[in-house]
Amino acid sequence: MTEPRQQYRPNIQAGAQLADAAPVVRKAEPRIPADLLALGLAALGAVVFDISYLTGEPLRRLLFWLGLCLAAGGLLSWLIHLYLQPVRVTLNNGHWVMRPRSRLLLVMVFLLPAIWLSLLATRFNLGIITQRGHHMMGILGRIFTPNFEYFGKVWPPLLDTLKMSLVGSALGSFLSLPVAVMASSNINRSKVSLWLLRVVVNVVRTLPTLIIASVSALIFGLGTFAGTVAITVFTFGVVSKMLYESIETIDMGPFEAMESLGASRFQAFWSACMPQILPTYLSHSLYSFEMNIRAASILGYVGAGGLGILISERVGWRDYESLGTVLVALFVTVLIIENLTGYMRRKLS
Amino acid sequence: MQQSERILKRYNERPQTWWRYALSFLVVAAALLWSAMGIEYKGIATRGSDVAYGVLHGIFNPDTAVLFDPGEYGVGYLLFETAAIALLGTLFGALLAVPFAFLSSDRIVPKPVAFLVRSFVLMVRTIPSLVWALIWIRVTGPGALCGVVTQSVCSIGMISRMYVTAIEDVDTRILESLDAMGCTRFQKIRYGILPQLTANMVSTVIYRFDINIKDAATLGIVGAGGIGASLIQAISTRRWGIVGAFLTGMILLMLAIEFASTRARRKLAHGQ
Numbered sequence: 205m206t207e208p209r210q211q212y213r214p215n216i217q218a219g220a221q222l223a224d225a226a227p228v229v230r231k232a233e234p235r236i237p238a239d240l241l242a243l244g245l246a247a248l249g250a251v252v253f254d255i256s257y258l259t260g261e262p263l264r265r266l267l268f269w270l271g272l273c274l275a276a277g278g279l280l281s282w283l284i285h286l287y288l289q290p291v292r293v294t295l296n297n298g299h300w301v302m303r304p305r306s307r308l309l310l311v312m313v314f315l316l317p318a319i320w321l322s323l324l325a326t327r328f329n330l331g332i333i334t335q336r337g338h339h340m341m342g343i344l345g346r347i348f349t350p351n352f353e354y355f356g357k358v359w360p361p362l363l364d365t366l367k368m369s370l371v372g373s374a375l376g377s378f379l380s381l382p383v384a385v386m387a388s389s390n391i392n393r394s395k396v397s398l399w400l401l402r403v404v405v406n407v408v409r410t411l412p413t414l415i416i417a418s419v420s421a422l423i424f425g426l427g428t429f430a431g432t433v434a435i436t437v438f439t440f441g442v443v444s445k446m447l448y449e450s451i452e453t454i455d456m457g458p459f460e461a462m463e464s465l466g467a468s469r470f471q472a473f474w475s476a477c478m479p480q481i482l483p484t485y486l487s488h489s490l491y492s493f494e495m496n497i498r499a500a501s502i503l504g505y506v507g508a509g510g511l512g513i514l515i516s517e518r519v520g521w522r523d524y525e526s527l528g529t530v531l532v533a534l535f536v537t538v539l540i541i542e543n544l545t546g547y548m549r550r551k552l553s
Numbered sequence: 554m555q556q557s558e559r560i561l562k563r564y565n566e567r568p569q570t571w572w573r574y575a576l577s578f579l580v581v582a583a584a585l586l587w588s589a590m591g592i593e594y595k596g597i598a599t600r601g602s603d604v605a606y607g608v609l610h611g612i613f614n615p616d617t618a619v620l621f622d623p624g625e626y627g628v629g630y631l632l633f634e635t636a637a638i639a640l641l642g643t644l645f646g647a648l649l650a651v652p653f654a655f656l657s658s659d660r661i662v663p664k665p666v667a668f669l670v671r672s673f674v675l676m677v678r679t680i681p682s683l684v685w686a687l688i689w690i691r692v693t694g695p696g697a698l699c700g701v702v703t704q705s706v707c708s709i710g711m712i713s714r715m716y717v718t719a720i721e722d723v724d725t726r727i728l729e730s731l732d733a734m735g736c737t738r739f740q741k742i743r744y745g746i747l748p749q750l751t752a753n754m755v756s757t758v759i760y761r762f763d764i765n766i767k768d769a770a771t772l773g774i775v776g777a778g779g780i781g782a783s784l785i786q787a788i789s790t791r792r793w794g795i796v797g798a799f800l801t802g803m804i805l806l807m808l809a810i811e812f813a814s815t816r817a818r819r820k821l822a823h824g825q
Contacts, residue, residue: 318640319640319641319644321637322636322637322638322640322641323641325633325634325637325697326634326637326638326641326696326697326698326700326701326778327696327697327698328641328698328701329698332692332693332694332698333692333693333702336692336693337692339691339692340688340689340691340692343688343691343692344688347688363591364591366588367587367588367589367591367592368588368592370584370585370588371585371588371589371592374585406808407804407808410767410803410804410807410808410811411800411804412767412770412771412781413771414683414771414774414781415770415771415781415784415785415788415800418774418785418788418789419604419608419788422601422604422788422791423597423601423602423604423605424594424595424596424597424601425595425596425597425601427593427595428591428592428593429592429593429594429595432592498679498681501681502681502683502684505683505774505775506774506785512683515683515684515687516687519684519687519688527684531679531680531684534679534680535676535679535680538679539679
């Protein structure tokens, strides 16, 4: 205690702890310490690297690179491990705090090369944007002075878009309920069917709507039906995923109570779990409907009906005033639907 | 009166709201019926079943030559380009969103200004990214650059809105206690504000990257670089093996990114 009080440097990093305060709670040590694992990896790499000189030509090369990568990876992860150790900082009054290392440097080591590679791969050129940026301003100016006479032509495709997203959301949500129930781990005890369903749901969810729409336009012909199919598939994936995650958080107490009273599993599920699931389910469905309007508005670009047809046509003819009309109509519709579903979702929760 | 009878009585006196359910059910049913009648089903197109079979066959038997092609038209490079577009688009969007976030927060600027900026951002957000790409392509020409610019603009909306929430959640009591400890202004920002903001902001940016990489895969359809252009070309020329290869690569990449992003965000939210 030789220094005056004002000299303390505040340290409010998470995890900072005074030594004489509560004992430090440590996580259980992993069975193999990470640094040993990393060093072992490096050693294994060195051995493989060594062996590579004893073997014949094709194998030698493979082993050479394998050993090099293993050794480098092991050493790198050992260094990272060393670097991430918290530092012990002794304060002026003799107390010490454990200060966790900032991960910024580590992140930058990976991020900066990634950015540099991305700049190369996308042939990024700021010059083009600064030189030709005024074109954008011109186009935006024309979009923001919409041609309202065009509105008569916007009306039917706008209704088509609404219809597609409504029916698609309803069908997709309808299909997703049984699947989500079977894909939640607190209800389905069979590991195999659980993971099978989850893989299907997650794979379906990663398929972009436009790709599904372009395939279904080839199958069902151009028009609103193809768009409805695409929206249905997309909704199915999204709602199933959101729903099985929420089903896993419900209270299973009532279910067990009913089972112990002699109800069958289905009866117990129906009256103990369904009332908990239903509001969330409806809320997720409404949310997906909200998203689907935006998604459905561009499906016409690949021939699946709705506003997208007008968008691609107007852009093709450089008729940006009419494009502005289409976008204004879409904006107003999305605003109305969002407020409506937002209101209903607030009521549900 | 016995307890069970009392329970029964209370049960019968419960609020009767069935008519509300019936009404909303009727409205939804009517809307669905109206919409369903508007959707024309023209049956399966000629050779439509061939397409369905081809897609399924292609997904389970991807063209391995394309899948493992290290060249510029292979799945690997196209996915790399897609990820590069998403990375740059997200980063530029995250940077551009900072001024918008400060300008649309009631805490920092007067209310009318905040309202104006917020409605402008909402307008930008409602225009689908595909439309932005169609417009930007007139400026930058086709290619990955168009994708980067499009995603930079489209990301502003969501990211700035999440920034605003982060800014408004800052706990100012910490600043007061730092004041009491005699910290300088710089120290207050460094130790009082930044640690509260960074976790939220980084989490938002990671989430947006996750969205952008999915979006970047479709932007190629209009010529904005990435895997979309080759994929849609393979679909329209009905080379299902190649379609299968593209889809397999895409699905794997997106699942991996999503897994990593969920884990990273969970770590950020709950500390290390």
